[in-house]
Amino acid sequence: MVSHAYTVAFEGVEARPVEVQCAVTPGLPAFAIVGLPDKAVSEARDRVRTALSSMAIALPSKRITVNLSPADMPKEGSHFDLPIALGLLAALDVIPADAVAQTVALGELSLDGSLVPVIGALPAAMCAAQDDRALLCPSASGAEAAWVEACNVLAAGTLLEVVQHFTGQRVIPPATPGEVTDDRGARDLRDVKGQERAKRAMEIAAAGRHHMLMVGTPGSGKSMLAKRLPGILPPLTPIEALETSMIHSLAGLLDEGGISRARPFREPHHTASMPAIVGGGRTVRPGEISLAHNGVLFLDEFPEFARSTLETLRQPVETGEVMIARANAHIRYPCRFMLMAAANPCRCGYLSDPARACSRAPNCGEDYLGRISGPLMDRFDLRIEVPPVSYSDLDLPASGDSSADVAARVAAARQRQTARFGDGGKIRTNADAEGQVLEDMTALDTECTELMQKAAKRFGLSARGYHRTLRVARTIADLDGSDAIRRPHLAEALSYRLTISKEA
Numbered sequence: 001m002v003s004h005a006y007t008v009a010f011e012g013v014e015a016r017p018v019e020v021q022c023a024v025t026p027g028l029p030a031f032a033i034v035g036l037p038d039k040a041v042s043e044a045r046d047r048v049r050t051a052l053s054s055m056a057i058a059l060p061s062k063r064i065t066v067n068l069s070p071a072d073m074p075k076e077g078s079h080f081d082l083p084i085a086l087g088l089l090a091a092l093d094v095i096p097a098d099a100v101a102q103t104v105a106l107g108e109l110s111l112d113g114s115l116v117p118v119i120g121a122l123p124a125a126m127c128a129a130q131d132d133r134a135l136l137c138p139s140a141s142g143a144e145a146a147w148v149e150a151c152n153v154l155a156a157g158t159l160l161e162v163v164q165h166f167t168g169q170r171v172i173p174p175a176t177p178g179e180v181t182d183d184r185g186a187r188d189l190r191d192v193k194g195q196e197r198a199k200r201a202m203e204i205a206a207a208g209r210h211h212m213l214m215v216g217t218p219g220s221g222k223s224m225l226a227k228r229l230p231g232i233l234p235p236l237t238p239i240e241a242l243e244t245s246m247i248h249s250l251a252g253l254l255d256e257g258g259i260s261r262a263r264p265f266r267e268p269h270h271t272a273s274m275p276a277i278v279g280g281g282r283t284v285r286p287g288e289i290s291l292a293h294n295g296v297l298f299l300d301e302f303p304e305f306a307r308s309t310l311e312t313l314r315q316p317v318e319t320g321e322v323m324i325a326r327a328n329a330h331i332r333y334p335c336r337f338m339l340m341a342a343a344n345p346c347r348c349g350y351l352s353d354p355a356r357a358c359s360r361a362p363n364c365g366e367d368y369l370g371r372i373s374g375p376l377m378d379r380f381d382l383r384i385e386v387p388p389v390s391y392s393d394l395d396l397p398a399s400g401d402s403s404a405d406v407a408a409r410v411a412a413a414r415q416r417q418t419a420r421f422g423d424g425g426k427i428r429t430n431a432d433a434e435g436q437v438l439e440d441m442t443a444l445d446t447e448c449t450e451l452m453q454k455a456a457k458r459f460g461l462s463a464r465g466y467h468r469t470l471r472v473a474r475t476i477a478d479l480d481g482s483d484a485i486r487r488p489h490l491a492e493a494l495s496y497r498l499t500i501s502k503e504a
Helices: 042-054 077-093 097-101 121-130 138-143 161-166 198-208 221-228 240-250 274-278 307-311 314-319 363-369 403-421 435-441 445-460 465-480 487-497
Strands: 003-013 014-025 028-035 062-070 104-107 133-136 153-156 211-217 296-299 320-326 330-333 340-345 382-385
Touching: 003 077, 003 121, 014 121, 014 296, 028 042, 042 077, 062 077, 077 097, 077 104, 077 133, 077 161, 104 121, 104 363, 121 133, 121 138, 121 240, 138 153, 153 161, 198 221, 198 307, 198 340, 198 382, 198 403, 198 465, 211 221, 211 445, 221 340, 240 330, 274 307, 314 320, 403 465, 403 487, 435 465, 445 465, 445 487, 465 487
Parallel strands: 003 104, 028 062, 104 133, 133 153, 211 340, 211 382, 296 340
Antiparallel strands: 003 014, 014 062, 320 330
16 A cells, blocks of 8 residues: 655755655564655654554564655655655554545654654645645644744644544644744834944945945944944835745744844954855755845955855845855756955055054055955945044033934835835836836936936946946935935935045
8 A cells, every 4th residue: 555645855945745645564573754855754663663662553574665756856864754644654554544645744753653843834834725735743833833824833842642633532723823033123223323334324225125245444333333223224025024934934043933024234244154154064955145135144254255255145135145066966046146345455554544554554455355356346236444443532411313204214215115116016116127127217317317428428427336326316206205216316326435545
């Protein structure tokens, strides 16, 4: 007899259906799992055998073969334990085979039969809903999977509960979704003394999802400013929250099944490896740029990152997705993030202070910021210098707008962009606009056209820099509530494209 159970295999953020075929046939006693299993899947036979033994269910002295179909798709992870156990129990007539065939299962088995939570419950629930099947998962993963309303999610604590459910002895109640949180932190922009130009640039960057580079001496407030960026960003839309949560589910970052409406803020250390930043590794996993999807990736000490790592950011910054290529698979992860970078002007950090600068000034500034290649620098929409704050300013009371005030203006600008582009499509903010959409939204009058042509010639703007300047000007106009780009909007946008000074 051949029984059929169903589970999923993960390719990027997508969950692919996998059929678990289990056959118990006469022959020498053996337990084989075929279908490109990795080490964790191959070891499932020992966990399943021991878990069934803890329930006083002995395997027959026959040949047991489990095939994971399609056989040419790599199978990775311990979540295959539960579907293999269900297929085997159905083949032994312990539970009804037709009921098992209507369920997508995933979960790791302990030796005592309890179910251990696994990653990817949310994408698995979406796959189950598409196939019109219920999802069976560990109880700790149920709150996460229950966010897919179209899927009936059953969360069990032990394999015994699963058997009792399928035999009608004890019905497992449907799981309930976790909590929705919108904790964007208590850090306020008013905590930063001075730096009004940097705050203005942050507001523009947040309103249009523009990439921003800050260069300044140590202690000038670059990191302090960046950490307050989440407080002025609008909450995730339902579509964005689902996209982000699917990635975090695969990374095991969803806390107790809760979904956050706050935009992600990732700040990896400059010693992070290339796979840690862009994704990959021995078992392909999303990197920091994908974990920052729909949020912010903050790279402090930007020139200290490995040159090869920085260069890998060039394509994801433009396309909003990254392709991890392997010999046997090509995995695609979304990564539409806002890049916020901070750097010192030179290695010692005091290039602008003749009394404290090193003996190599100003050449040290050229060498240090020269680690950032021209093509990568060209992808920053806003580049600003963050000057040191004087001691007298530190004693002054808080000034400027609070994060709540700035967030209100950013939200209003984002609403204008939603009305312009729609919600949920490929183009959501001004930074995403291209082609005819970009031309339509950045139509300039004669005065602005002449200014832009002069600036492009004077500063040697590339085609990318030209269009990025127009996008920033459009965002400034949105913040101003203007339907068209005016000369002041364009002039301010051009001021942020000036080359960062590398000399004292």
